[in-house]
Amino acid sequence: MGGGGREHALAWACRRDCPESTVFCLPGNAGTARIATNLPGSATDVATVVRAARDNRIDLVIVGPEGPLAAGLVDALAKEGIPVFGPTAAAARIEASKAFAKELMGRSGVPTARSRTFTELDAAERYIDAHTEPLVVKASGLAGGKGAIVCATRTEARAAARAMLAENALGKAGSEMLVEEFLEGEELSVLAITDGEHFAILPPAQDHKRLQDGDFGPNTGGMGAYCPVSVATPALLRRIADEIIAPTLSALKADGAPYRGVLYVGLMLRPDGSPAVIEFNCRFGDPEAQAILAAMPSGLVPVLRLIAEGGWMPSGISLGDARHASVTTVLAAEGYPDAPVLGAEISIPAELEATPDVLLFHAGTAQGPDGRLRVAGGRVLGVTAIAPTIAEAAQRSRVAAESIRFEGKQFRRDIGWRELARKR
Ligand code: AMP
Ligand code: GLY
Numbered sequence: 001m002g003g004g005g006r007e008h009a010l011a012w013a014c015r016r017d018c019p020e021s022t023v024f025c026l027p028g029n030a031g032t033a034r035i036a037t038n039l040p041g042s043a044t045d046v047a048t049v050v051r052a053a054r055d056n057r058i059d060l061v062i063v064g065p066e067g068p069l070a071a072g073l074v075d076a077l078a079k080e081g082i083p084v085f086g087p088t089a090a091a092a093r094i095e096a097s098k099a100f101a102k103e104l105m106g107r108s109g110v111p112t113a114r115s116r117t118f119t120e121l122d123a124a125e126r127y128i129d130a131h132t133e134p135l136v137v138k139a140s141g142l143a144g145g146k147g148a149i150v151c152a153t154r155t156e157a158r159a160a161a162r163a164m165l166a167e168n169a170l171g172k173a174g175s176e177m178l179v180e181e182f183l184e185g186e187e188l189s190v191l192a193i194t195d196g197e198h199f200a201i202l203p204p205a206q207d208h209k210r211l212q213d214g215d216f217g218p219n220t221g222g223m224g225a226y227c228p229v230s231v232a233t234p235a236l237l238r239r240i241a242d243e244i245i246a247p248t249l250s251a252l253k254a255d256g257a258p259y260r261g262v263l264y265v266g267l268m269l270r271p272d273g274s275p276a277v278i279e280f281n282c283r284f285g286d287p288e289a290q291a292i293l294a295a296m297p298s299g300l301v302p303v304l305r306l307i308a309e310g311g312w313m314p315s316g317i318s319l320g321d322a323r324h325a326s327v328t329t330v331l332a333a334e335g336y337p338d339a340p341v342l343g344a345e346i347s348i349p350a351e352l353e354a355t356p357d358v359l360l361f362h363a364g365t366a367q368g369p370d371g372r373l374r375v376a377g378g379r380v381l382g383v384t385a386i387a388p389t390i391a392e393a394a395q396r397s398r399v400a401a402e403s404i405r406f407e408g409k410q411f412r413r414d415i416g417w418r419e420l421a422r423k424r
Pocket of ligand 2: 207286
C-alpha cells in the first residue's frame with residue numbers, strides 16, 4: 001500500500017524474498033508498474049483497499065505510509081481476515097499523536113527531549129518565554145513532514161506556536177502542539193520489527209533531512225540515507241533496545257494497544273553518547289527503507305508475513321546484519337520542498353537500468369500515455385547503490401544520480417558524509 005520510494009523498495013523486497021509471489025501495489029508508481037501490478041485508488045480509502053484485497057485474493061498486505069495506518073486500514077483488513085503487516089490505529093498513535101507518544105515516554109522512563117503539550121496560545125507563549133533558545137515547536141498530529149519547526153529564537157518559536165494554534169496553519173494536526181527542548185547531536189534511525197512483545201532490530205540507517213550539501217537549507221522528507229551506520233555499535237543498539245524499544249512496546253501492550261509492525265525510532269545521539277528519542281514513526285522510513293532493504297540479505301518478508309498472520313517472531317531471530325553497504329541519493333523536483341514543479345521529462349541512461357549494484361526506486365514518477373517518464377512528485381527517484389563499503393556505495397550512487405536527467409533536478413552529492421568523515 002502506497003506509492004513512494006519506500007513502497008517501490010518494499011515491492012522489490014517481496015519479489016526478492018518470495019520469488020514465486022505475485023505483487024500488487026495500490027496505487028504504486030511508474031517504477032512499481034515494472035515489477036508489480038498497480039491497482040487504482042488511494043491507500044487511505046479503506047473501502048477501496050478492502051475490496052481490492054478481496055478481488056485479488058491478496059494473502060499479505062504491507063502498509064507503507066502513516067496516513068492509512070492512522071486511518072485504521074489495518075483494523076479494517078484484519079476484521080475481514082486479510083493478513084496485514086502494520087499497527088492498528090490505536091498503536092499507530094505513537095506517530096499520529098506526538099502528545100500521546102510523549103506522555104507514554106514520560107511514564108515509561110524513555111529518554112526524550114523535555115516538552116510540554118498545548119492547545120492554548122497564551123500558555124504556549126508563557127512556556128516559550130520561560131525557556132532557553134533554541135526551541136522546537138511541533139504539531140502533535142500528522143503534518144506530512146511539515147510539523148517540526150526548529151526555532152533559533154523565542155520570537156520564532158512564538159510565531160510558530162501562533163501559526164499552529166491561532167492561524168490554523170496545519171489544520172487539525174497543529175491544533176494541539178508541543179514545545180520541546182532542542183537536542184544537540186547526531187541523528188540515527190533504528191527500525192525494529194515486532195509482534196508486540198518480541199522484536200528484532202534492522203541494520204541502522206541515517207537520513208539526510210536538509211535539502212543541501214553539508215546539511216544546509218530547508219528541512220525535507222529526506223534527501224538520502226545510508227546503511228549500516230558504524231556509530232550504532234552493538235552496545236548502543238542493546239541500550240536502545242533495553243531503554244527505549246522494550247519499555248515502549250510494554251507500555252503500548254499495557255494500554256491495550258499492542259504494537260505489531262515496524263517501529264521506527266528517530267534518535268538523537270547526544271554528545272555524551274546517550275540516545276534520546278526525537279520521534280517514533282509507525283512505519284518504515286523513507287528514504288531509510290530503500291537503503292536498509294537493499295543492504296539486508298533476503299529473508300525479511302517471510303517474517304513480516306508471519307507477524308501479519310498473527311504469529312510470534314521466531315525466537316532468537318536476527319535481522320540486524322547488513323550484507324552490503326548501501327547509499328540512497330534522492331533526486332528531487334525543481335522547487336522541492338516548498339513548491340515542486342511537476343511534469344519534467346526524465347531520462348535514465350539504459351546502461352544504468354542494467355547495472356546490478358544500482359537500484360532505482362521510483363517515488364514521484366508517472367508514465368504518460370506517450371510512454372514518457374515524467375516528474376509527478378517532490379521526491380522523484382531514489383538511487384540506491386550497494387557495495388562492500390559506504391565510500392564505494394556513495395561514489396556509485398552519486399555518479400548514477402548525476403547521469404539521470406530532468407529539468408530542475410536537485411540532489412545532494414554528500415550522502416553518507418558523516419560515515420566517511422568518521423573513517424577518515
Ligand atoms: P520530525 O518531523 O519530528 O521528524 O522532525 C524533523 C527534524 O527536526 C528531525 O529529523 C530533527 O532534525 C529535527 N528535530 C525535531 N525535534 C528535535 C529536537 N527536539 N531537537 C533537535 N532537533 C529536532
Ligand atoms: N525519513 C524520515 C521519515 O520517514 O520519517
